[in-house]
Amino acid sequence: MTLDWKKLGAGLAIAVGATVAASAPAFAAAPKIDSGDTAWMLTSSALVLMMTIPGLALFYGGMVRKKNVLATLAQSFGATCIITVLWMIVGYSVAFTTNADSATNQFIGSFDQFMLGKMGLNSVNPLAATIPESVYMFFQMTFAIITPALIAGALADRMKFSAFMWFMSLWLLLVYCPIAHWVWGGGWLGAMGALDYAGGTVVHLNAGTAALVTCLVLGKRVGLGTENMAPHNLVLSVIGASLLWVGWFGFNAGSAVTANVNAGMAAAATQIATAAAALGWMFVEWIIAKKPSVLGMISGAVAGLVAITPASGFVDAQGALIIGFAAGIVCYFSAVWVKKWIGYDDALDAWGVHGVGGALGAMLTGALAKNSINSLGKGWIFDGNGHQMLIQFYDVAGTFVYCAIGTFIILKVIDLVIGLRVSREVEVEGLDINLHGETVHG
Amino acid sequence: MKLITAIIKPFRLDDVREALSATGVQGMTVTEVKGYGRQKGHTEIYRGAEYAVSFLPKIKIEIAVKSEMADAVIEAIASKAKTGQIGDGKIFVTPLEAVLRIRTGETDGDAL
Numbered sequence: 001m002t003l004d005w006k007k008l009g010a011g012l013a014i015a016v017g018a019t020v021a022a023s024a025p026a027f028a029a030a031p032k033i034d035s036g037d038t039a040w041m042l043t044s045s046a047l048v049l050m051m052t053i054p055g056l057a058l059f060y061g062g063m064v065r066k067k068n069v070l071a072t073l074a075q076s077f078g079a080t081c082i083i084t085v086l087w088m089i090v091g092y093s094v095a096f097t098t099n100a101d102s103a104t105n106q107f108i109g110s111f112d113q114f115m116l117g118k119m120g121l122n123s124v125n126p127l128a129a130t131i132p133e134s135v136y137m138f139f140q141m142t143f144a145i146i147t148p149a150l151i152a153g154a155l156a157d158r159m160k161f162s163a164f165m166w167f168m169s170l171w172l173l174l175v176y177c178p179i180a181h182w183v184w185g186g187g188w189l190g191a192m193g194a195l196d197y198a199g200g201t202v203v204h205l206n207a208g209t210a211a212l213v214t215c216l217v218l219g220k221r222v223g224l225g226t227e228n229m230a231p232h233n234l235v236l237s238v239i240g241a242s243l244l245w246v247g248w249f250g251f252n253a254g255s256a257v258t259a260n261v262n263a264g265m266a267a268a269a270t271q272i273a274t275a276a277a278a279l280g281w282m283f284v285e286w287i288i289a290k291k292p293s294v295l296g297m298i299s300g301a302v303a304g305l306v307a308i309t310p311a312s313g314f315v316d317a318q319g320a321l322i323i324g325f326a327a328g329i330v331c332y333f334s335a336v337w338v339k340k341w342i343g344y345d346d347a348l349d350a351w352g353v354h355g356v357g358g359a360l361g362a363m364l365t366g367a368l369a370k371n372s373i374n375s376l377g378k379g380w381i382f383d384g385n386g387h388q389m390l391i392q393f394y395d396v397a398g399t400f401v402y403c404a405i406g407t408f409i410i411l412k413v414i415d416l417v418i419g420l421r422v423s424r425e426v427e428v429e430g431l432d433i434n435l436h437g438e439t440v441h442g
Numbered sequence: 443m444k445l446i447t448a449i450i451k452p453f454r455l456d457d458v459r460e461a462l463s464a465t466g467v468q469g470m471t472v473t474e475v476k477g478y479g480r481q482k483g484h485t486e487i488y489r490g491a492e493y494a495v496s497f498l499p500k501i502k503i504e505i506a507v508k509s510e511m512a513d514a515v516i517e518a519i520a521s522k523a524k525t526g527q528i529g530d531g532k533i534f535v536t537p538l539e540a541v542l543r544i545r546t547g548e549t550d551g552d553a554l
Contacts, residue, residue, distance in 0.1 A: 063488075228493045230486055295488055336490030349489060 033122075034130040040259035041128075041135045047250025048142035052149050053080050055247055059240030059302070060153055063295075063348050066232040067430025068157050069440045078161070079149040079168045086172055087141045088116055094173070095180040096125060096140055106188040109181050127185070128257045139254060140180075147176050147203045153350030154211030157221050158427050161435045163420045167410060171210060175406040179206055179399055194395035195369055195377050195388065197266065198255035200310025200361040201399040208355020209400050210407040211346060217411045218420060220345035222427050232441075234294055241298035245274055248305045252312040265373060266312035270305065273312075273324030277304020280328025285336075296332070303331035303353050307361035311368065314377040319368035323361060331357050359396050366392035443538035443550065444512040448503045449477065449531040450523040455501050461518040466511065468554065471504040481529030500531060506538055506554055 057076035064072045083091070093113035099105035112118060119133050128136040148168045155164070182189040183202050196202055221229070231237060252270045256263035281300025286292040307327030308320055315323065335352030346352055366388040369379030378385040414420055421427075426434040433439050450458060455472065462470065476497035483496040507515050516533055524530055543553035 228495075229491065230488055230493050289487055289490075291487070293487065299489065340490055 032130065033124065033132060034258070037130040037258045038132060038135055040263065041131045041139055041254060041257065044250035044254025045135065045139040045142050047247045048139070048146065048254065049080075049247075051244050051247035051251065052076055052142070052146045055240050055243035056146065056149055056152075057240065058236045059244060059298075060156065060237075060348055062233045062236030062238075062240060063231040064156050065229060065430075066441045067432055067439075069232065069432060070436050070438050071161065071431035072152065072156055074161065074436060075152040075164055076149050078165055079152070080145050082165055082169055083145045083148060083172050084141060086169055087137075087144050090114055091144055091172055091177050092116065092137050092140060095144070095177040096127060096136075096185045098126075098186050105186055106191070107182065108178055108187075109185050130258055136257070139257075143199060143203060143251075144172060144176060144180070147199075147207050148172050148210075150204070150207035150350055150354055151210045151214060153348035153354075154215040154346045155218055156347040157431065158218060158421055160419060160422050161431075163414050163418055166414050166418070167214075167420075170410045170414070171407065174410060175210065175403055176202075176206065179402065182398070183395070189395050189398060192394065193388070193391050195314055195365050195392065196310045196362065196395060197313035197365070198252045198309045200307070200358045200365065201395050204306045204309060204354040204358030205362065205396060205399050206358075206403050208351045208353070208358055209403040211350030212344065212355060213404050213407040214411060215344050215346045215351070217408065217415070218345075221347060222424055224345055231295065238294060238298055241301055245301055245305060248274070248309075252309060256313060262313050262374060265316070268317060269312045269315055269320035270308050272317055273308035273320040273327070274301050274304040276321050276324030277301060277307065277328035277331075280304075280325040281332045282328075284329050284332050299335065299349070299353060300328040300332065303327045303357045306354050306357035307331075307364065309358070310361045311365040314365055314369035314374045314379070316370055316373050319364075319370065322368065323364045326364065327357050327360055330360055359400075362392050362396050363389065443541060443554065444507055444509055445536045445538045446503075446505045446507065446512060446515055446519070447534040447536070448505075448519045448523065449475070449500050449533075450503065450519070451525065451530060452499055452501045454523045454525070455503075457522040458503065458519055461522045462505065462515065465514045465518050467505055467507065467515060469505075473502045473504075475500050475502045479529070479532070498529070506541060508551055508554060 053076055057073045060076065061069050061072045090111065093111050094109050097109040097112050099108060099110045116137065119137060121132075123133040124131070125133045125136045148171050151171070152164070180202050181187045183194060183196050184190060223229070248270055249267050253263040253267035256266060278297050278301040281303065282292045282297050285296040304324040304327050307323050311319065311323055331353050334356040335349040339346055339349070339352055365379075367380045368382070369377035369388065370382045371378050378388060380386050380389050411420060422431065422434070452474070459470070476499055478497055481498065483494055483498060486493045486495055503519070505515060512535060516535065519533055541550050541553040542548070
């Protein structure tokens with residue numbers, strides 16, 4: 001997303017600077033805030049917030065057993081609130097400001113915007129020069145919210161709420177913020193030329209990797225394989241997945257950070273890939289398991305949304321179709337078969353869908369990016385730029401390794417201090433009544 | 443007098459009720475129940491995780507009739523509830539000792 005703007009912004013500054021130097025030095029190179037861009041980015045921010053609450057909350061909430069519904073909703077809602085405040089205090093500053101020391105800036109931003117102290121009515125982030133900084137900060141905040149919240153799919157049914165809130169907070173600051181800076185905030189991955197339009201690695205592979213580590217550290221749910229753990233209400237999940245789909249236009253088309261041709265192309269690519277992925281999962285499940293399940297269709301749609309995320313502003317309609325269809329099929333195998341073979345308990349398939357879909361999307365972005373769609377991207381197949389595949393691989397590997405190590409350390413520290421997992425008794429009886437003192441469905 | 447208890451597939455209920463009315467049955471009690479017989483249960487699959495559901499939804503019909511009507515009632519239920527597939531259900535017939543209509547105090551045959 002800001003990859004565009006980092007470069008465009010720099011180009012703009014040079015162009016404006018040259019003009020100013022050539023003509024009269026009377027005007028400062030103040031960027032002009034565009035009302036159309038601002039309107040679209042306000043809309044996008046609200047759409048992306050809707051992805052987490054209620055989208056993700058319902059998507060996950062419908063898939064758990066009825067004793068854990070409220071606890072699952074509380075995770076999405078709680079994450080939204082704690083991350084909003086932390087983003088305000090320091091998260092935005094670390095991820096999206098430039099560190100004066102250029103070596104440090106490869107890895108982390110500055111603390112200039114601590115408590116958003118310098119965010120005025122008219123201030124602008126150079127990464128998004130045509131909208132107010134308040135809007136850019138809010139837009140990026142909604143990304144920072146959904147990324148950790150996605151991890152909840154892997155830890156469902158067994159983590160303490162207190163541990164969860166600590167985990168969300170530390171993970172945001174120590175894992176998400178640095179990686180967002182690497183790719184979008186001026187860090188080393190963006191500088192290397194990694195193509196990640198809206199967060200295939202920063203958001204989805206990142207959250208997916210954390211999910212994998214979390215479910216390995218936590219261990220399996222009590223009764224897995226012997227008890228009936230069927231989703232208690234897939235209607236909620238269908239509503240949630242549909243809200244995710246609609247909200248995702250803010251995510252992908254909003255990542256143009258402007259209301260322009262790239263936003264339009266990203267929206268079209270998103271719609272096409274999502275539908276293709278839902279069909280891909282549906283068909284392969286229909287063939288293998290004999291029935292096209294509703295859970296399969298919506299899972300496929302989410303897989304498509306994930307995989308098109310890094311590619312959305314770089315590929316054309318045909319590329320989107322290929323990425324979507326591939327994501328539906330690959331994520332079916334990762335969530336259904338690979339999980340079974342290896343035996344980790346990624347309860348709601350945060351790794352199987354978001355991790356695998358994000359990595360797949362990142363690699364396919366390198367393959368299918370088209371210079372005629374976005375001048376910032378040169379792909380392998382259409383533009384003959386095979387080197388992009390290597391860069392995309394660095395992006396995937398860098399995110400995976402840093403996230404896995406960071407997540408592991410954070411979890412171990414929390415486990416040591418307050419404990420991660422609820423007692424067996426609480427787990428069997430249910431989180432809703434024990435952690436929150438409430439129940440749903442009587 | 444006989445008490446006829448039939449367990450049938452839910453979707454056959456309307457046909458069975460019509461046929462019973464035609465034979466002159468004046469009333470019946472219908473309950474949604476769960477159980478299993480030779481059909482066993484079924485399997486639900488969610489992203490590859492299979493869960494056996496042992497009890498299937500069925501309909502239980504209870505009808506009290508005079509003994510001479512029993513055969514016609516059994517025949518009506520059996521013919522209309524039958525699909526030929528496993529899980530069609532069963533009919534139990536038990537002798538009925540006494541019947542009382544609460545409103546009028548009528549008993550036995552008069553109360554049916």
